[in-house]
Amino acid sequence: MLSVKLAKNIGFCSGVRRAVDIVEETLIQSKSKVYSLGPVIHNPEVIKRLEKKNLCIVNSLDNLEGSSTLILPSHGSSRKILNAAKKKNLRLIDVTCPYVSLVQKICVLLHKQGLEVIIVGDRKHPEIKALLDLAPGAYTIDKPEDIKENIFSYKKIGIISQTTQTKDVFFAVVSEILQKNPKVLEVHVYNTICLDTLHRQDEAKKLAGSVDALLIIGSSLSANTKRLLCIGRKINKRTYLVENEKANLDKILKNANKIGLINGASTPQWLVKEIVKKIKEVAEKLLKCHSDL
Numbered sequence: 001m002l003s004v005k006l007a008k009n010i011g012f013c014s015g016v017r018r019a020v021d022i023v024e025e026t027l028i029q030s031k032s033k034v035y036s037l038g039p040v041i042h043n044p045e046v047i048k049r050l051e052k053k054n055l056c057i058v059n060s061l062d063n064l065e066g067s068s069t070l071i072l073p074s075h076g077s078s079r080k081i082l083n084a085a086k087k088k089n090l091r092l093i094d095v096t097c098p099y100v101s102l103v104q105k106i107c108v109l110l111h112k113q114g115l116e117v118i119i120v121g122d123r124k125h126p127e128i129k130a131l132l133d134l135a136p137g138a139y140t141i142d143k144p145e146d147i148k149e150n151i152f153s154y155k156k157i158g159i160i161s162q163t164t165q166t167k168d169v170f171f172a173v174v175s176e177i178l179q180k181n182p183k184v185l186e187v188h189v190y191n192t193i194c195l196d197t198l199h200r201q202d203e204a205k206k207l208a209g210s211v212d213a214l215l216i217i218g219s220s221l222s223a224n225t226k227r228l229l230c231i232g233r234k235i236n237k238r239t240y241l242v243e244n245e246k247a248n249l250d251k252i253l254k255n256a257n258k259i260g261l262i263n264g265a266s267t268p269q270w271l272v273k274e275i276v277k278k279i280k281e282v283a284e285k286l287l288k289c290h291s292d293l
């Protein structure tokens with residue numbers, strides 16, 4: 001008999017919940033088109049629903065007319081974009097997560113204090129791009145192996161992390177920087193991984209160790225979802241990314257009695273419920289096949 005163990009925190013994190021609520025309210029209130037520069041959050045299933053409610057995703061501000069409403073995404077926007085939007089006189093609705101805003105403030109502070117800013121995260125991610133804009137010349141480091149010897153020696157440094165970084169990587173990078181740069185003059189370390197991320201990662205670890213297969217529900221575009229997948233796989237090889245109900249659950253569930261289920265921060269509760277429903281259908285089908293043998 002198949003049993004499904006759900007993580008305690010199912011559905012959006014607080015930052016994504018807030019962002020989606022504001023966007024939906026704006027779509028209801030607005031009499032003209034509402035635009036978003038790129039996706040507001042990293043989940044295509046949610047974006048599809050918002051588009052049906054008339055959110056218009058654009059890749060550039062070029063064709064937007066003055067006074068149009070523009071949503072600024074939950075993961076933050078670069079200064080370049082903010083300045084361009086203000087120049088065009090767009091009506092801005094900023095849904096940047098408060099945790100992301102806090103990291104931005106810390107980043108500016110470190111930069112103003114004259115420290116070399118080191119960001120532990122993925123430089124291609126929009127959150128990090130926005131931080132690099134606030135602290136020009138900042139270093140980004142994705143993994144401990146990237147750290148070179150003596151690059152920060154005789155310097156004052158400030159280290160922050162992407163909000164969705166894993167604690168293991170963050171601490172390993174900090175330790176590696178210090179070991180390879182013994183003559184660093186001053187170090188300011190801010191663990192800026194958000195609380196929601198920390199809780200989800202801890203839960204993923206616990207679940208991975210107690211089930212036959214772990215399903216991470218979320219998008220391959222989402223940084224925190226991909227990190228949950230890595231965390232799960234280190235403990236349990238049968239950890240799978242499930243983006244939507246089209247996933248090959250027959251294969252995933254084969255020979256598994258205990259299934260664990262956790263979702264990325266931008267995965268809605270309704271999608272998790274749909275997957276649970278699908279799991280039950282597949283489990284019944286597998287059971288039937290088994291009894292027909």
Ligand code: SF4
Nearest residue numbers: 013015097099163194
């Ligand atoms: S994962 Fe954390 S930082 Fe990102 S939106 Fe959610 S609460 Fe905010």
